[in-house]
Every structure is written in structure tokens, then in C-alpha cells.
Amino acid sequence: MEEENKYKEWLKKHNLQKNPFILEINPSLFVGYQQQISNLLSNIKQQQKLILLSGPTGSGKTTIISYLKDQNKDYIYLNKPPKETNDLINLSDYFIKDLGFLRKIITRKPKKINDLPSFLDKIITRPKVLFVDETHEASTEILEWLRVMVDHVKNLTFVFSALPVFDDMLTKNLETLKKRVTKKIELSALTKEETEELIKKRIKHAGGEDIKPFSYNMVDYIYSRTGGFPRDVILLCNDLFNMAVEKNSDIIDHNLMEESNKKQIETSLKMDNLKHIPEKQKMVIDIIAQNEPITPGDLIPYFDEYQSNKHALRAINNLLGRLIKQGFVERKKEGKSYSYKLSTSTRTILVKG
Numbered sequence: 001m002e003e004e005n006k007y008k009e010w011l012k013k014h015n016l017q018k019n020p021f022i023l024e025i026n027p028s029l030f031v032g033y034q035q036q037i038s039n040l041l042s043n044i045k046q047q048q049k050l051i052l053l054s055g056p057t058g059s060g061k062t063t064i065i066s067y068l069k070d071q072n073k074d075y076i077y078l079n080k081p082p083k084e085t086n087d088l089i090n091l092s093d094y095f096i097k098d099l100g101f102l103r104k105i106i107t108r109k110p111k112k113i114n115d116l117p118s119f120l121d122k123i124i125t126r127p128k129v130l131f132v133d134e135t136h137e138a139s140t141e142i143l144e145w146l147r148v149m150v151d152h153v154k155n156l157t158f159v160f161s162a163l164p165v166f167d168d169m170l171t172k173n174l175e176t177l178k179k180r181v182t183k184k185i186e187l188s189a190l191t192k193e194e195t196e197e198l199i200k201k202r203i204k205h206a207g208g209e210d211i212k213p214f215s216y217n218m219v220d221y222i223y224s225r226t227g228g229f230p231r232d233v234i235l236l237c238n239d240l241f242n243m244a245v246e247k248n249s250d251i252i253d254h255n256l257m258e259e260s261n262k263k264q265i266e267t268s269l270k271m272d273n274l275k276h277i278p279e280k281q282k283m284v285i286d287i288i289a290q291n292e293p294i295t296p297g298d299l300i301p302y303f304d305e306y307q308s309n310k311h312a313l314r315a316i317n318n319l320l321g322r323l324i325k326q327g328f329v330e331r332k333k334e335g336k337s338y339s340y341k342l343s344t345s346t347r348t349i350l351v352k353g
């Protein structure tokens with residue numbers, strides 16, 4: 001209870017209605033990525049058939065799509081790719097509901113997936129866009145059908161959003177689909193100015209003013225620690241924010257940061273360490289950087305010097321274990337297996353490097 005009061009008091013003192021750094025996806029808090037957005041919109045206008053929006057976890061793929069989908073009623077948004085061909089058929093509903101009153105009543109969606117492409121081609125009579133988020137999770141079968149739709153449904157533009165690993169998946173399994181991607185748009189990170197804007201927008205949204213309670217020079221610090229990756233920016237701000245509440249400090253500035261500073265020193269130490277780690281570990285870091293999050297199994301193809309997959313997997317798990325111990329890599333349980341990604345500080349070092 002006391003904790004809660006302390007928190008409320010602190011918020012009140014700063015005219016804040018809530019913690020500004022909750023990890024919510026709110027299109028009105030959108031900043032930056034203007035180049036990518038205008039690129040995306042211009043390709044949509046040209047009615048390109050297949051556009052790929054690619055970026056590492058936390059770079060803002062879902063946020064960009066959520067921001068755009070509200071702006072046009074011809075934009076359809078799937079937060080996951082369809083799982084089964086039946087789900088794919090059910091997509092018809094989005095388009096049937098646009099038909100005139102009478103046609104809507106008499107139109108039946110196809111029973112068989114084979115009939116879906118021509119059906120959609122017939123009923124979609126003005127340009128529409130289908131955004132599919134997390135496309136890297138789609139099965140090969142679903143992707144094959146999406147490819148057929150790319151070919152046969154004239155008025156439909158597909159925008160697939162996916163982790164960078166999707167590229168490799170396409171190269172390995174679906175070269176034919178890969179060839180149909182006419183534009184790839186990459187999200188990397190925000191600039192320092194955009195990072196500042198993100199912080200200010202969130203503070204304002206929570207009722208606060210300008211960048212308060214942060215001091216201005218904290219922007220440099222936040223940017224240098226996160227490399228401008230949106231999710232990391234929000235997480236770090238959240239940490240700093242809670243630290244300020246904890247210490248009942250009126251301003252979030254360098255004085256507040258003994259603890260954070262310690263971490264920063266660790267980061268610079270790590271930068272040196274990173275230069276001196278064995279080649280194999282370096283290679284794993286590189287692969288993770290380009291494909292995160294990644295499972296040990298995903299790494300096997302890069303280790304072809306072992307006599308079997310089982311041997312390779314053992315070596316990989318050893319390497320990952322060492323990287324975790326040194327703080328370069330983090331792992332997260334996902335279903336039955338673990339997925340690995342770079343720790344924030346490692347990513348910052350690589351971005352700077």
C-alpha cells in the first residue's frame with residue numbers, strides 16, 4: 001500500500017496520470033519512419049503486388065501497420081497469418097461485406113481453396129491492401145497459397161511484415177515467392193531526434209509536459225544505450241522512471257543513474273570483450289543479429305562441419321551457453337523451446353560498430 005501511495009504521489013507531483021512508458025501499441029504515439037512510410041504508400045499506390053516490411057523484434061512493424069490501417073478503409077489487417085487453408089478461405093468475408101446489398105446475400109464463399117484466388121479476383125473490384133503481420137510464422141503451405149493469390153487477384157496488394165529471418169526462410173523454401181517481392185522496406189531504428197520525440201509524445205500523452213521529469217541530456221544517454229530501437233527505448237525509460245519513483249527523485253538525470261551507470265560501464269567493457277571473443281562465438285552473434293529471435297535448431301545450417309545435426313546442436317548449445325554467461329545474448333522460453341536474441345547492450349555495440 002505504501003508503495004502504491006508513493007507511486008501515486010510521485011505521479012501527481014509531475015502532473016502525470018500514469019506511467020508513460022507502458023509497452024502499448026498506440027498509433028497516436030507514432031513517430032519517425034517517414035521515409036519508410038512514404039515508400040510503402042507509394043508502392044501501394046502503384047498497386048505493386050507484394051511488399052515486404054522487415055525489421056528485428058521491437059523495431060516497430062506492428063506499430064507501423066496499426067498506424068496505417070486506421071487511415072484507409074480499404075486496408076485490411078491480419079495480426080497473424082492464417083493458420084489453415086480454411087482460415088484463408090474465411091478471408092473472403094472481408095471482401096464480401098463490401099459488395100452491394102443484393103450481391104452480398106447471394107454470394108457464397110468458395111468451399112475449396114483452389115477456387116479462392118479466382119473468387120477473390122472476381123469480387124475485389126477496387127484496389128485493396130492486405131497487411132499480414134508476423135508472416136515468418138506462416139506455414140509453407142499457406143505461403144504457397146498466398147503466392148497463388150499474388151498472381152491471380154488483380155486488385156489486391158499484399159504487405160507482409162516479418163522478422164529478418166523470413167528472408168532466409170524464403171530463400172530456402174520459397175524462392176518463387178521471394179521473386180515476387182517487388183519492394184522490401186526495412187525498419188531499423190529511430191534517430192536521436194525521433195527518440196526524443198517518442199519520449200516527449202508519451203509524456204504528453206500521460207498528461208505531463210515536454211520531456212519532464214527527464215533532463216534534456218538524458219536523451220543522449222538513452223539513445224546511446226538503446227541505439228534508438230523503439231521497444232528498447234521504452235523499456236529503458238520505464239526502468240529510469242521507476243528508479244526515480246523509487247528514490248523519490250524529482251528529476252531523472254545523470255545523478256540518478258549510479259545503477260544505470262554501472263551498466264553503461266559494463267557496456268563499454270563488453271565492447272572490448274566483444275573484440276576478443278573466439279571466432280565461433282562472434283559468428284553466432286552475427287547470425288543472431290541478423291535473424292533474431294532464433295532457436296538453436298535454426299543455427300544448425302551454419303554449422304556444417306559437424307558429422308550430424310545432433311553434434312552440431314550440442315556445439316551450438318555450448319556456444320549459446322557461453323554467450324549468455326557473458327551477457328551478450330538473452331534467451332526466452334517459447335512454447336517447448338528457447339529462442340535467443342542479443343542483449344540490448346550487445347545490439348547497441350553492434351549498431352555503433
Ligand SMILES: Nc1ncnc2c1ncn2[C@@H]1O[C@H](COP(=O)(O)OP(=O)(O)OP(=O)(O)O)[C@@H](O)[C@H]1O
Nearest residue numbers: 023024025030031057058059060061062063230231
Ligand atoms: N515508430 C514508432 N513510434 C513510436 N513508438 C513506436 C514506434 N515503433 C515502435 N514503437 C513502440 O515500440 C514497441 C515495439 O513496437 P512493435 O511491437 O511495433 O515492434 P515489432 O517490430 O512489431 O516487434 P515484434 O517483431 O516483436 O512483433 C511498441 O510498444 C511501440 O509502441
Ligand SMILES: [Mg+2]
Nearest residue numbers: 061062063133
Ligand atoms: Mg509485431
